[in-house]
Amino acid sequence: MRALWHQTRNGIAALKPGSFPWGRFALAMLIGIAGGWGFASLRLPLPWMLGPMSACTLAAVLGLPVAAPPVIRPPMTLVIGVLLGTAFKPDFFHQFPQWLPALAGLVVFMAVSALACVTFFRRVGGFDRTTAYFAGMPGGLVEMVTVGEERGGDGRMIALVHSARILLVVMTLPFAIQMMAGIQLGGRRPAGISIVDTPLVSDLWLVGCGIVGLFVGQLLRMPAKFLLGPMLVTAVVHIAGLATFSPPSEVIIMAQLVLGVTIGCRFVGTPPREIGRILGLSVGSTIILLFFTVIFALLISRMTDFGVVPLMLAYAAGGLAEMSLIALALHVEVAFVAAHHIVRIFLVMVGAGPLFGVFLGDDTGAEASD
Numbered sequence: 001m002r003a004l005w006h007q008t009r010n011g012i013a014a015l016k017p018g019s020f021p022w023g024r025f026a027l028a029m030l031i032g033i034a035g036g037w038g039f040a041s042l043r044l045p046l047p048w049m050l051g052p053m054s055a056c057t058l059a060a061v062l063g064l065p066v067a068a069p070p071v072i073r074p075p076m077t078l079v080i081g082v083l084l085g086t087a088f089k090p091d092f093f094h095q096f097p098q099w100l101p102a103l104a105g106l107v108v109f110m111a112v113s114a115l116a117c118v119t120f121f122r123r124v125g126g127f128d129r130t131t132a133y134f135a136g137m138p139g140g141l142v143e144m145v146t147v148g149e150e151r152g153g154d155g156r157m158i159a160l161v162h163s164a165r166i167l168l169v170v171m172t173l174p175f176a177i178q179m180m181a182g183i184q185l186g187g188r189r190p191a192g193i194s195i196v197d198t199p200l201v202s203d204l205w206l207v208g209c210g211i212v213g214l215f216v217g218q219l220l221r222m223p224a225k226f227l228l229g230p231m232l233v234t235a236v237v238h239i240a241g242l243a244t245f246s247p248p249s250e251v252i253i254m255a256q257l258v259l260g261v262t263i264g265c266r267f268v269g270t271p272p273r274e275i276g277r278i279l280g281l282s283v284g285s286t287i288i289l290l291f292f293t294v295i296f297a298l299l300i301s302r303m304t305d306f307g308v309v310p311l312m313l314a315y316a317a318g319g320l321a322e323m324s325l326i327a328l329a330l331h332v333e334v335a336f337v338a339a340h341h342i343v344r345i346f347l348v349m350v351g352a353g354p355l356f357g358v359f360l361g362d363d364t365g366a367e368a369s370d
Contacts, residue, residue: 024067031055031066032261036253046174046329049256049322053167056264061272068258068265076258077226077321078210083247083255084227084324085209085234087334092239099336102311105300106340109315110347113138113292117285125281127157133356135161138289138317139341140348147353160274163266164282169289169318170263174326176290177309195248202245209234227321228342235335256325263322289317314340 035055039047059066118136121127127135134148141162149155210230216222217229237243247255267275297311310332313323320341327337 020069020071021067024065025069025072027064028056028059028066028068028261028265029257031059031064032257032264036257036260046256046326048253049260049325050171050174052257052260053171053264054260056261057167057267058264060265060267060270061275063272066265067268068262072258073262074226076255076262078214078230079247079251080255080259080321080325081213081227081230082206082210082234083252083328084321084334084338085213085231086238086246087324087328087338088235088238089335090239090241092235092335095335096339099339101304102300102306102314102336103340103343105296105311106315106344107347109292109296110138110344112296113289113317116288116292120285120288121161121281124284128153130356131157134158134352136285137348137352139319139345140352141166144348144352147356151353151356157278160267160270160278161282161285163263164278165286165289165317166319166322167263167266168279168282168286169316170322170326172286172290173293173312173316173318173323176294177312177330180294180308193246193248195250198248202243205237205243205245206247206251209237231338252325252328259321259325293317310336313337317344320345 032052032055035051035053036048037051039051039054044050056066056068114137117138118132121132121136122129125132130148130151130153134144134151134153135158137144141159144162145155145159148158213230213233214226215229216233217225220229222228222232270278293312293315296315297308300306300311301308309330310327313327313330313332314337316323318326320338323341324334324338327334
């Protein structure tokens with residue numbers, strides 16, 4: 001708990017005037033709101049996530065003074081964790097064994113897509129083998145940067161590639177689903193009642209699950225503890241039938257807005273030419289990922305009773321929070337999608353380092369990343 005206290009204290013200290021770029025963050029939020037409003041007006045998919053993401057990416061490329069420092073993400077990630085946890089139902093443990101065929105398909109999908117992306121970055125991008133390997137893994141931005149740098153890779157390049165991967169997958173997958181499945185994603189208000197109509201007891205459950213989840217995530221040393229801890233506690237509450245609260249629609253919009261702004265602002269400070277090169281290469285790797293996502297979704301759907309759209313969301317390497325929010329917007333089983341992404345992230349974190357030594361002849365030994 002001492003580590004959590006230090007992190008909280010440091011986070012509060014980082015918000016003080018002079019330490020936190022409040023002006024640039026306010027500008028980023030205004031640009032994000034404008035992007036969300038524009039996407040909503042055009043009835044484009046997931047306007048309050050994709051709009052801010054697109055607008056802030058453009059602002060970063062143009063060199064506008066925008067910023068979304070890392071300290072902003074954890075509190076909103078906590079909210080998203082609670083939000084995703086509310087999607088779990090009392091029949092979760094009855095459903096999970098039925099998901100095993102899809103999870104088995106996920107493992108094969110990860111191996112195939114990772115091999116294809118690593119080869120692409122090595123042959124087409126001209127990356128050294130270490131950078132290509134960790135840039136081509138289907139997930140784990142922070143972990144891949146950390147382990148990749150330990151093995152001698154270019155950490156900045158790995159970070160940019162993974163940021164671009166999340167950006168492009170999240171931006172393109174909703175349109176792909178809209179075209180393939182004929183599902184209209186644009187212009188719909190997020191699920192949930194208004195915050196003014198939410199009972200006080202629901203608000204208390206939301207806050208309580210978030211705080212308790214944060215301590216549980218720290219105690220269990222979870223990866224992405226700000227997301228998985230609150231998600232786990234909220235899921236337990238719902239599976240046990242203790243409560244059936246859901247977040248207000250305004251909270252869902254705010255979660256999507258901040259998530260979009262933070263992803264877009266990751267490119268701040270990067271020269272436009274380098275952003276263009278990374279985005280160009282990431283377009284190629286995203287095409288590869290989405291190609292295998294669609295192929296495996298179609299194959300597994302033929303072999304099982306799962307639908308193509310849930311499988312695409314479960315397999316797409318676009319981030320746990322991002323894909324789960326898309327699933328929420330589509331009224332797809334969020335627990336199904338989240339479970340697959342948790343397994344994907346876990347396998348990447350646990351397996352990428354050791355397999356690097358096996359396949360690429362690294363002799364430095366596998367080191368665990370926190």
